[in-house]
Structures are given as C-alpha cells and as structure tokens.
Amino acid sequence: MGETKHIARKLVYDIYHKFHVRGSVLHRPVPHVSLFGPFGCKSLREVIHCIGEVGSKYSELRYSLDGFDYFESKKKFLFITTSSRKNVIFLKIKPSEELKEFRYELAKKLLKITDTVDFDHDSKDKFEFHTTLAMKDIDRKFENIWEYLKNYEIKSTGVCYRITLLKTGKIMYEYELATKRLLNRSQAIKRRVRR
Template sequence: MKRYVIVSLIHGDARKFHEKLVQDISSKFNVKAQTLPMHITLKAPFEIEDINEVEQITEEFCNKNNKVSIDIKGIGHFRDNVIFMDVIPSKEAIKINKDYYKELRNIKNLQWSNNEGENRKFHCTLASKNIRNKFQQIWNFVINEEISFSSVIDNITIMQYNFKDFKWNLYKKFQLK
C-alpha cells in the first residue's frame, strides 16, 4: 500500500515567512522541521492500494470549482503538541472544503480519522513533532510574531510518502479555476 496526504499548497510571501519560521524553530529548539511545504491539509494521511479514484474525483472537482481566498493571521495551537499559523477561511473556502470532503467520502476504502471532517480547523503547522517538553519555549518564541497575509486556496495537491527517504513528494497537483 502507498501512503498519501491531500493538501492545498500555499505560495507567495506567506510561504516564505512560514519556511523561515519553521527553520528558526527547528534550529533554535532542536526539533524536527515540517517535511511538507506550507499547506492546509484537506485529507489527513491515508493508505490506499489504488489512487485513481481519488485522482479522478479531485481533477473533476478542481475543473468545476474556483480558487478561494483565505487570510492567515496570528498563531494558535492544539493542546501542547501542535503550533500553527491561524487560517481564517472565507465563506467560499469553507464551502469548497465541505464540498470536497463530501466527494471524498464517496470513495470506498478511504480511511478517516476522528478529527477529520468538514468542520475542521484551517491552519498551517509550524511545529508538531515531539515538542511537548519544549512547547512553552516555542510558544513564547512565536506568539509575538506579526502574522497577516492574504492568500488563496488555488490547488488541491496529492503528496505521496517516500518510505525510503522519509519525506513527502509531490504526486499530482490540480489547479482550481
């Protein structure tokens, strides 16, 4: 079985800022840097034998939906193990997320975790791997960052995990209209 994750890659100044902050956190606190470029997760990692149906649904979905706007403002966290840049989705972004989620739900054998769904929190992770014992230090380092970017969700991208190199590689990127 192959392992995939479905994301929307974020570009531009927000991505440059994110990459620098991720590297700063990694080097300053000796924690593992994120292995994916700046993104919003649309479908958490899953394993599937044949990705064709996912590709077909994603391509058809992108061909009939427009890119949508988002704002990236401030810092947030989940518990004491994930620190992220907060994403404020437009109404259109919320709708496109719900619609895509419903399409993916039609795929048999697609695995779902309990925290996935159409109402999940939009965010871009900064640090999440083994940070519990350094959470407060990292939080204090990032909390005063001035973060305010306007961006778009303009793609749905399937990434494939490379078990040999322990990293995610671009599998296929679909552009929204």
C-alpha cells in the first residue's frame, strides 16, 4: 500500500496517543483494505487457492483515498432502533472498477468455503472499502477524534500489488499480483524489507 500505508499507520498512532484509543493498536497495526472477513474455514489451502485463482487475472489494483467516515452499530427491537454507537473510524477507499471486480469475484468464491457472517460480501456495489484507523473504545471519544481529523485533508491515490491473508493482524501469506507468486510469511516480510 506504499504511501497509503504510511498515512494510515501515522493516523492510527496519532489517534492512539492523543485520545488513548487502544482498539487498533492492541498488536502492531497492519494498515490494510479489508476485502473479506473475518471468517473461519476448514482448509486454508482452499482459501489460498481462491486468492491465487482470482489474483492471476490482475497485475495491479488501483484505488484512491477520499477522507474519513465511520461505522455505527445499532441495536434494534422490533425494527425500531433503540440505541446506536459509533464504533469504527476509517479512511474511505474509492476502488477502481478492477478492484471492485477483484473483491467481488474473490468474495463469491470464499463465501462457498468459509463461515463468514458478513452479508455485504455478496454485493459488488454495497461493499464499503475502508482502512480502519480507530475502533472499539471510541464511542465517548468519537466527537473529539472526529474534530481532530478535520485538520487532515486526505486525498491520495495508490496501487495494490499484493493480496495479504491476515490472521489476528499478522501476515500469514501474500499473493503478488505482478509475479503471480504466493509468498509465505517469512518471504513476504523479507521482500517488504528489501523494498
């Protein structure tokens, strides 16, 4: 994610230090654009195979950053919202048509072999591309964080060359779109360091 990764990581740590928000830094943050998940599966090999199968059709995936937004969790009783709280602040990602298509193709395949409960995965246009900056313990601090983020004018473009499989924020595998190679954790980290 190049420059986007550095912007996201800086914002995660800025929010953490200024507002004491722990949700995104419980482990070392790995800024990423979520494409699918969370999920469980019977066979990780099948998941990796799906990533490679869909990834083989692409050499790069373009996107742009376009400011901030948030997710709100709502509790309902008989179709009436009884309470809501803002629980995630994120960088808005505007995907290229190729990135939209890639994510949709991948989701269709992974929905068949995983136990995800996220229903947005089966929609090409409703899926919200994002990079999380703060989550979980932000409800009471939301207004202050939101005001702070108004100081930033975030507009940037980026190119994705790798698809990463994360497990609890840790890189497990990466698929390189340009070389069509699957990298295990140590290979992926070595290649990142060389870059």
